[in-house]
Amino acid sequence: MKLRVILSLVCAVAVLRAEDKPVSFYNDVVPIFKRSCNGCHHPGKLKGQLDLTTYEALVKGGKHGVSFKAGDPKNSLLIEEITGEEPSMPKEGDPLTKDEVALIERWIVQGAKDDTPASAKSLKLSEPPTYVVPPVISALAFSPDGKILAVSGYHEVLLLEADGTNLLARLLGESPRIESLTYSADGRFLGVAGSAPARFGEIQIWNTASNTLEKAYKVSTDSIYGISFSPSADRVAIGCADKTVRIIAVADGKELLKFDSHSDWVFGTLWTVDGKRLLTGSRDQAMKLIDASNGQFIDDINKLIEPILCIARHPKEDIVAYGGELGISRTYKISDNQGRTAANNDVNLRKTFERLPGPVHAIAYNKDGSLLAIGGAGPEVRVFNSGEAKRVAALKGHSGAIFAVAFHTQTNLLVTGGFDGTLRIYEASKGELVCSFVPVPLKVGPPIQQAAAN
Ligand code: HEC
Incomplete structure (x- = not known):
């Protein structure tokens, strides 16, 4: 009891x-x-x-x-x-x-x-980060008027004068990683694809007149890449690590389209000249052409040969250049592949470029599309006559992989950036280095970090 x-x-x-x-x-x-x-x-x-x-x-x-x-x-x-x-x-x-x-x-x-811990609350920084070593550069873009160079940093985008002489603004955002940068054609917006890997992707839309964050939209629960504006800048497209492609309304962040026919990460998006179609490039080897109004899949424009790591559109024509995992770059007409036959199933192929020693991470056309700059694992960027695929210059001096290249919008100056955290500006057609500099303010760190920088 x-x-x-x-x-x-x-x-x-x-x-x-x-x-x-x-x-x-x-x-x-x-x-x-x-x-x-x-x-x-x-x-x-x-x-x-x-x-x-x-x-x-x-x-x-x-x-x-x-x-x-x-x-x-x-x-x-x-x-x-x-x-x-x-x-x-x-x-x-x-x-x-x-x-x-x-x-x-x-x-x-x-x-x-x-009881959310402060560390999980927000990744926002209250002030710009302090760098003791130059951060790896993953993205670069010149403003359409050619006056400003936007450079990826950690949690921020740095705006420099186009010749690199002056730091004009630091655009602090929530995303630690800046994966991709692009200006709208009219120069009003700077679009940023940012990521906190395995947590979120973030689209930031910066107002270039005031250098203020106009909009920030979280998309996906993982990294996003390859941001591009529609010609009228009312929409942005991104590729995602969750294998989707999305189009978002700039004004309110509404997801207008979610395309899920890729089977691997999508690294690049771009719009056709008329703004009606979207082209995407993925590690699954395909470049897919999509109707931007309804998300309908039109066709793979290429024969599947190698994972596609970066794409760029010719400034005036519906021609795309891609850089691949095997170190090869190719140009294609952006068109459906209906004419394919057993004898020639890569009908849109225009040119195949000299193979680089490793994967191609960065590709860019100059202002009129006559030159194509290609960079990647090897320590040099090569410049080609795009129509003939003939090499015109090799830009030397990098120590480590190159992740970003961008042509100035009015000249043939090319800026390159990558693992070593140093920007180099070249006269691309001649292969001459004009200047090189670290784009972030560096704090003199304790000895061990200085050693790492050297
Ligand atoms: C598949 C989509 C979907 C999922 C998953 C979902 N919701 Fe919703 N939720 C909606 C929609 C749509 C509405 C708008 C009201 C409606 O249409 O019923 C809504 C409305 C609500 C509202 C009312 C908000 C308001 O102020 O009107 C609450 C609260 C809510 N959801 C909670 C939840 C919770 C909690 C879960 C998870 C257990 C959840 N939802 C999962 C789609 C979803």
Whole structure:
């Protein structure tokens, strides 16, 4: 008898303990949202105008205002949506288990506190980073008027005078990695594809008149690449590590198109001259032509030969140049492949360029399309006459791989950047180095870091 009393007491205590155990927003609730909800409720896709990716956003609520009342689950829209015979949320997929619903209820009963650690809250920097060694350069772009050179940094894009003499602005953003940079044709916007790998991709749209962040849209839950503006700059396209291609409205971030016929990472996107079609290049070896108005797949324009790492469009014509994993670059007419025959199944191929010693990471046309600059694993960038695929110059002096090349918009000056963190400007047709410099302010670091820089 006595024993039984003690036993039931112990049990009661145990039950009490389970119910009182504080529920952690970050460790318990967030993983449920991530799995079952965030696909429709994130900054790039605000179903019900609700973002569930941060505590702050959850507090803000959606179309019907605040989604929970701390201490009062019965008056919390969030609970209403996930409970009942046929819970309305998640809108698709399996409903939450009873335990999960109970857990979220308990979190609200306990006061709905935020315990997200500061390190996970935001990746935003309050001031520009300090560099002790030059950061690897992954992206470069000249403004259409030729006055400004945009350079990728860590968490930022640096704007320099075109000749590199003066640091004009530092555009700080949330993404640690800047994967790709492009100006809209009218020069009003600078578009940035940024990433926090395995966390998010981010499209940043900077206003070039004020150097302020006009819009920032999170897309995908992994890296994004190869950003390009439509000719009228009302839309941007990106390629994604999740194998999709997306077109986003610049004004409100609405996802207009999600194309998922690639089977590997998509590194490049570009628009045809008339803005009606989109061309994408992927590690799956294909360049796919897509109807930009409805996302319909038109055709692979090329024979599949090697993973495609970078693409560039001729400035005036529907011709694309790609750089491949095997070190080869080729140019193609951007057109469907209907004429293919057994004898010649690469009908759009125009030219094949001399093979580089390693993968090609960067490719760019000059202002009139007569020159093509190609760089990659090898320490030199080669410049070719694009029509004949004849080499006209080799740009030497790099130490390490090249990840970005960009021609000036009015001259044949070419800027190159990559692993060594140094920008080099060349007179591309002559192969002459004009100047070289580190684009970021460097802090003199402790001895060990100086050694690394040397
Ligand atoms: C497949 C997409 C999808 C998924 C997944 C999804 N939702 Fe929703 N959610 C919607 C849509 C769409 C609405 C807008 C209302 C409607 O059409 O029912 C909405 C509305 C809501 C609202 C109301 C917001 C307001 O203020 O009107 C809440 C709360 C909500 N969802 C919570 C959740 C939770 C919690 C989950 C995960 C358990 C979830 N949703 C998963 C699509 C989704």
